[in-house]
Amino acid sequence: MKIRAILSVLGEDRVGIVAAVSAALASCGVNIEDIRQTILSGVFSMTMLVTVDEDACPFDRVQAKLAEVANDLGLQITLQREDVFRFMHRI
Amino acid sequence: MLQLSPEEIAETLTMITQQHFDIRTVTLSLSLTGCAADSVEAVADRVYDRVARSAEHLVPTCERLAREFGVPIVNTRVAVTPVAEIAPDGAGDLAPIAHALERAAAVVGIDFIGGFSALMHKGIGTADRALIASLPEALSSTERVCASVSVASTRAGINMDAVLLTAEAVLATAQATAARDGVGCAKLVAFCNMVEDNPFMAGAVHGAGEPDACVNVGISGPGVVRAVVQSLPEDADLTQVAEAIKATAFKITRAGELVAREAASRLGVEMGIVDLSLAPTPAEGDSVADIIEAIGVKRCGGPGTTTALALLNDAVKKGGAMGTSSIGGLSGAFIPVSEDAGMSRAAASGALTLEKLEAMTAVCSVGLDMIAVPGDTPVETIAAIISDACAIGVVNGKTTAARLIPVPGKRPGDTAVFGGLLGSAPVMSVSEWAGSTLVRRGGRVPAPLSSLRN
Numbered sequence: 001m002k003i004r005a006i007l008s009v010l011g012e013d014r015v016g017i018v019a020a021v022s023a024a025l026a027s028c029g030v031n032i033e034d035i036r037q038t039i040l041s042g043v044f045s046m047t048m049l050v051t052v053d054e055d056a057c058p059f060d061r062v063q064a065k066l067a068e069v070a071n072d073l074g075l076q077i078t079l080q081r082e083d084v085f086r087f088m089h090r091i
Numbered sequence: 092m093l094q095l096s097p098e099e100i101a102e103t104l105t106m107i108t109q110q111h112f113d114i115r116t117v118t119l120s121l122s123l124t125g126c127a128a129d130s131v132e133a134v135a136d137r138v139y140d141r142v143a144r145s146a147e148h149l150v151p152t153c154e155r156l157a158r159e160f161g162v163p164i165v166n167t168r169v170a171v172t173p174v175a176e177i178a179p180d181g182a183g184d185l186a187p188i189a190h191a192l193e194r195a196a197a198v199v200g201i202d203f204i205g206g207f208s209a210l211m212h213k214g215i216g217t218a219d220r221a222l223i224a225s226l227p228e229a230l231s232s233t234e235r236v237c238a239s240v241s242v243a244s245t246r247a248g249i250n251m252d253a254v255l256l257t258a259e260a261v262l263a264t265a266q267a268t269a270a271r272d273g274v275g276c277a278k279l280v281a282f283c284n285m286v287e288d289n290p291f292m293a294g295a296v297h298g299a300g301e302p303d304a305c306v307n308v309g310i311s312g313p314g315v316v317r318a319v320v321q322s323l324p325e326d327a328d329l330t331q332v333a334e335a336i337k338a339t340a341f342k343i344t345r346a347g348e349l350v351a352r353e354a355a356s357r358l359g360v361e362m363g364i365v366d367l368s369l370a371p372t373p374a375e376g377d378s379v380a381d382i383i384e385a386i387g388v389k390r391c392g393g394p395g396t397t398t399a400l401a402l403l404n405d406a407v408k409k410g411g412a413m414g415t416s417s418i419g420g421l422s423g424a425f426i427p428v429s430e431d432a433g434m435s436r437a438a439a440s441g442a443l444t445l446e447k448l449e450a451m452t453a454v455c456s457v458g459l460d461m462i463a464v465p466g467d468t469p470v471e472t473i474a475a476i477i478s479d480a481c482a483i484g485v486v487n488g489k490t491t492a493a494r495l496i497p498v499p500g501k502r503p504g505d506t507a508v509f510g511g512l513l514g515s516a517p518v519m520s521v522s523e524w525a526g527s528t529l530v531r532r533g534g535r536v537p538a539p540l541s542s543l544r545n
Binding site for chain 1: 100343
């Protein structure tokens, strides 16, 4: 089963954030569909639309992998199914 | 590709991380009609099997949904057919069925199980009497079992015999749990116009008009709404306040709708309803009283409180009604005293009284909720308070309820501590001029003319 999800990353800007996050996603077979990234007053903020292939790697294992990255780099990373945002903001 | 704006994504994340946005409860509602048998032991065995088997996947499914959506699900619960309806003829003590419910709840890992209940709004059957008599034992020897009684309805009027029986059960249950400030009464609620699909405790039951099994969801608490109201400028007028609450209620209801659909589909049962109630928790900021104060009342309970609550309740319903077509349950703000830090604070300061809470009942769903009263309050006074709440519900064609906790050995000004989500509350003073003769007359207060709608 393929799940579309929103990945958001928030934290102090530093070298290697995009590399670490995308490496973690690639190792789980997660495809990146779209990326938006900004830095606001030194705070790194990135939003990704990704597709998790549950046959390759279950959703909770992807989350666990991202939690490791968040821990190593001191970031806040969340991975949530896309439909929760769509449901809340669109009729 | 990314059809959502970063602002919308950020808003949802802020709601979750800073404003207590969550799904308050997912309740699996189960029919027990197949569990009827001719001895209490046989009923208890069947009830255990039915609940343990049917609710086996409830907790893991909710945990998984919470992870995937990134939205916490605070409580997972089960509601069952009112037990008095499946009790065998001539049964004495029904507590063994409560024990079976408790064991089943423990084995599937849920927080509460509701439905140790009796419907007596028009008449009291032998099984109803047996259930009421079993309440003190059932509620003092279990942690998760919740009980409710229906004592009045717009179509039947107020069954004062049932009200008095309930008041006696409330006092006996308080005595049976005296060592813990009468906490057993926190799991016992008396209803007028009881609803059949309520996901909230202590009043959740699986009603007669429901399918074999379904999932009912209660939406998030007041934290998000309070944050939105507080963020409005000081000079925002009341129409703008109502608009802001409506927009927020829509968003949190949509999340509830999504969780209800997914949970039902994964558990292989029907989707029931989404309850649009704001249910507070003792956590700081997750309080209906705080919203009332943010709208502009100096302290909850002061003049203006009923107006603010009416505005809040209506705006939540209007926003929520766009978010789901499956509205049900109680769908109105809860104003429990012990479970709402702001209410508890207001009561302790004397701003909020029992009489004001009764007035507030007229404009929201569940009124006299989680109120600690002195342990020596006479049974007639307890009954009269319950019947006053019922009168408001009967005449106005709405649900009302009373969940009173006479705290043994405590006086007004003392504090009752129930722990966890049940919170703590100051013991409130009760008028000494109760209608003792009124409630002792018994019989039924006839249904009002408004019942003749056909």
